[in-house]
Amino acid sequence: MAFDGHRADECEVTIVGDxxxxxxxxxxxxxxxxxxxxxxxxxxxxxxxxxxxxxTTRWTIRLEDLEDYRRQKYSRxxxxxxxxxxxxxxxGFYSVNQxxxxxxxxxxxxxxxxRIGLMxxxxxxxxxxxxxxxxxxxxxxxxxxxxxxxxxx
Numbered sequence: 001m002a003f004d005g006h007r008a009d010e011c012e013v014t015i016v017g018d019x020x021x022x023x024x025x026x027x028x029x030x031x032x033x034x035x036x037x038x039x040x041x042x043x044x045x046x047x048x049x050x051x052x053x054x055x056t057t058r059w060t061i062r063l064e065d066l067e068d069y070r071r072q073k074y075s076r077x078x079x080x081x082x083x084x085x086x087x088x089x090x091x092g093f094y095s096v097n098q099x100x101x102x103x104x105x106x107x108x109x110x111x112x113x114x115r116i117g118l119m120x121x122x123x124x125x126x127x128x129x130x131x132x133x134x135x136x137x138x139x140x141x142x143x144x145x146x147x148x149x150x151x152x153x
Contacts, residue, residue, distance in 0.1 A: 024060040027052075034070065044069060081124040092132035096121070099130050103139060118142055 030050075031038045041061075044050035049072070051065040079086045087095045096114075100107040114121040114128065119138040121128045 024062050025066065027059050027061070030061050030066055033066065049073075079127065081127070086124055086127050086129060093129050094132065094135065096128050096130065099135050102135060103143060105143070113138060113142070 025033065027038050027041050031041050034041070041050065045052045045059070050061065050069040052059045052061045054060075085093075087093055087098065089098075094102070096110045097107050100110045103110070110119065110130075111128075113119040114130070118141075119130065120134050121130045123129075
């Protein structure tokens with residue numbers, strides 16, 4: 001078994017064939033796995049969103065608990081309002097950022113279009129939701145027209 005820079009009491013190791021397989025990780029390793037900061041892992045532990053165990057001075061997290069946390073972690077795409085998905089793409093409902101990406105314009109342009117009435121958006125809780133029909137209408141009436149106007153000049 002090769003030394004990987006971790007203390008022996010920091011990780012449990014199970015030998016499967018010739019390859020060691022860790023069952024627990026440190027805070028730093030959990031942060032790297034989840035692509036977040038160590039502070040985010042500490043906050044998740046403090047909020048009881050992530051199970052962790054403290055051995056005298058070091059926290060350890062079981063890989064199964066880390067996977068459970070990843071499955072339960074907040075995701076805007078899974079956000080609901082009154083029991084319904086906010087951004088139900090299958091039914092044509094998108095966020096401002098999704099619409100901006102679809103049209104290849106900055107999100108601020110979409111916010112501006114909704115503010116001045118060029119595109120209708122609905123407020124659901126803290127989020128703005130835009131229907132695909134509004135996106136198509138905006139694209140046909142304003143984006144395509146703006147491109148043809150600039151080509152004429």
